[in-house]
Structures are given as C-alpha cells and as structure tokens.
Amino acid sequence: MSLLPVLSNLLSRASRALGLESVDRFPPGHQYARTRWDRAYFDVPSDLAPAQMEDAVCNAIANTPSIFAYVAHPTPRMQRTLLATIHARLRRASTAPTDLVAMLVDAYASPHTPEALPGLRAAIASTEGYDPSMRVAHLQAWLLDMPAAFDVIEAPGR
Numbered sequence: 001m002s003l004l005p006v007l008s009n010l011l012s013r014a015s016r017a018l019g020l021e022s023v024d025r026f027p028p029g030h031q032y033a034r035t036r037w038d039r040a041y042f043d044v045p046s047d048l049a050p051a052q053m054e055d056a057v058c059n060a061i062a063n064t065p066s067i068f069a070y071v072a073h074p075t076p077r078m079q080r081t082l083l084a085t086i087h088a089r090l091r092r093a094s095t096a097p098t099d100l101v102a103m104l105v106d107a108y109a110s111p112h113t114p115e116a117l118p119g120l121r122a123a124i125a126s127t128e129g130y131d132p133s134m135r136v137a138h139l140q141a142w143l144l145d146m147p148a149a150f151d152v153i154e155a156p157g158r
Contacts, residue, residue: 021046026053034112035078038070054078061085069103072110079104079116083143090144101136101143117146 022039023046026032030050037044037057044056058081061068065085071078082100089097107113108124115121123142127135 023048023053026050032073032075032114034073035075036072041067041070065100066103068100069106071107073113074107076114076116079107083116086140086143090140096140098133098136098140101139102132105132105135105139 022042023044024039024042025036027050032054042057042060044053048056054075054077057071058078061071061078061081062085065082068074068078068082074082082104086097086100086104089095089100105124105127108121123139124135127138130138
C-alpha cells in the first residue's frame with residue numbers, strides 16, 4: 001500500500017477541519033442537504049456550522065443579488081434575502097428587478113426548491129407555458145400584492 005493516498009487523505013481532512021477549504025453544500029443529513037452553491041461565487045469555509053454557512057451565502061446574496069443564480073435549491077432564507085432586494089427595488093421603482101425575479105422563477109423549476117412564502121410556488125406554476133417576460137411580470141405583480149411578507153424578522157436558529 002502506498003503512503004501517498006493516505007497522506008493526501010489526511011491532509012485533505014485537516015484542511016477541511018481548519019477551514020482552509022471552501023464548501024459548496026451543507027453537510028450530509030442537513031435539512032437543506034440538496035442546496036448547492038458555486039464555490040467561485042461563495043467563499044464558505046469548511047469549518048463553519050450549517051447556520052453560519054447559510055449566513056455567509058445570504059450575506060453574499062444581499063451584497064450581490066445576481067449571484068443567486070449560482071445557488072441550486074436555495075433555502076427559504078436565501079430566497080427571502082433575494083425577495084427583500086426585489087421588494088426594495090419594486091418600492092423604489094427606479095429599476096425593475098426583472099433579472100432577479102427571473103432567477104427566482106428559474107429556482108422554482110425544480111420541485112426540490114423549498115417554498116419561501118406561502119403561495120409562491122403556486123404563483124410561479126400558474127404562469128407555466130407563458131413567455132418568460134410574462135412570467136416575470138406576473139410574479140412581480142404578485143409580489144407587489146404581498147408587502148407584509150417581506151417584513152419577516154429572521155430569528156437565529158436554536
């Protein structure tokens with residue numbers, strides 16, 4: 001047996017334990033184990049707890065909302081972070097957040113994406129088969145009718 005694979009495995013495990021590697025998912029068995037993010041856009045150290053991993057991804061989305069497109073099966077909290085940006089842009093009416101709403105519609109193409117707001121999946125599904133710009137316009141109108149949904153205060157998990 002060669003010593004090189006054993007040393008490589010030990011070095012890899014030590015690197016992860018020290019937080020020197022970036023991870024692209026929650027640990028196995030986590031509630032949102034299907035959620036994945038692109039390491040090129042999210043620098044999430046491997047030594048963080050799952051709640052801290054989610055915090056890091058949400059902070060990145062809040063700072064640069066367009067990177068939401070690089071998350072597969074986003075958690076409800078990640079979606080609410082994007083929805084808060086969408087809502088702020090809709091209220092300002094300076095620029096329509098069509099690109100951000102389109103990313104949300106794309107995220108719901110998978111049945112494994114958990115629903116962030118009651119009725120959101122149904123609102124998106126009701127536009128199935130429409131032109132993409134019509135789907136975005138319909139969802140923007142739906143979101144404008146739900147101002148209270150964005151006033152949710154995130155409490156830290158226990």
